[in-house]
Amino acid sequence: MATHANAAAHPQSRTPLVIDISRLGRRPGSMLTLCETVVGPTRIGLELVAIDEGAPLELDLRIESVSEGVLVTGRVSAPTSGECARCLTAITGSVEIELTELFAYPDSATDETTEADEVARVGVAGGADTIDLEQPIIDAVGLALPFAPLCGPECQGLCPRCGVALASAEPGHHHEEIDPRWAKLAGLFDEEARD
Template identity: 75%
Template structure:
């Protein structure tokens, strides 16, 4: 019963990353290629940088039937957008991931001997590439993206971008331990 509910949910989600493999067949060695551009069904990435929803994902994949399931290998690439971790300026770039993922056939030994989230599954002659792509993109993107390797960031006192600040930008600060003495210097002498 749980398999039927899982299959229904899988069909309902029918994102562009759910691939129909019915023409592949189950004979080991059968292969098909998939070279196409599909819109990203959701934002994929990290907090500061990601592939935005709707951006084209370039799929260049080889889909092979093996004894235990379907092996997907190839590359996925897409443009990224985000902000610099130091100065918060918008940045853009590209990410390309290598994908190698096994999707187990129903009632295969692989499906029976692995945890549900360890391996993908063939459901109603389809495979869903969304989670493997999310995982691989998350590992490929920098955790702290920069607009440039020499980005100086923001001034910790006033918040202005150091790239836009005048040369020698700084703020006079008195060490809090000496602030009382500085106050004495500011007082006018008594007569």
């Protein structure tokens, strides 16, 4: 039996990633599909690149009752923003993750034989069974995003001396380098020239 979950699946009092699955029932094989766009409740990602809080998260999920709990599979996609790890230029993009997560029923064998942080659990809110997709999405997005995002594969970064972005610096950008062994002497010549 397949039914379609819609925006009414999560009342405003909860995060949009807490999904009411009470219509699913617990008979193995029962299924809901969830195809909607929700507002990201928090910033999701890494230090340099992430899905911003309030960004649209596109959910295309299949929620299926299995003997030990609820299996969620499908895709989540969203726009990303951040800055280049080399030149600190603002960058935008998108991320798409494949989600596969089992939520154990309370008092199931899986619930009783696994540690609290090893498997997600079906929760109860307002008398309805719910699943919270936030942590599985956070984990999957963290693995999918680049740790050091770049504005382009040929990004030259910043000048180590003055900090200007080398991509926008004049051609042949460089600084006079004085051998550190002679630096004090160069300072003496500068003082003599001023006298």
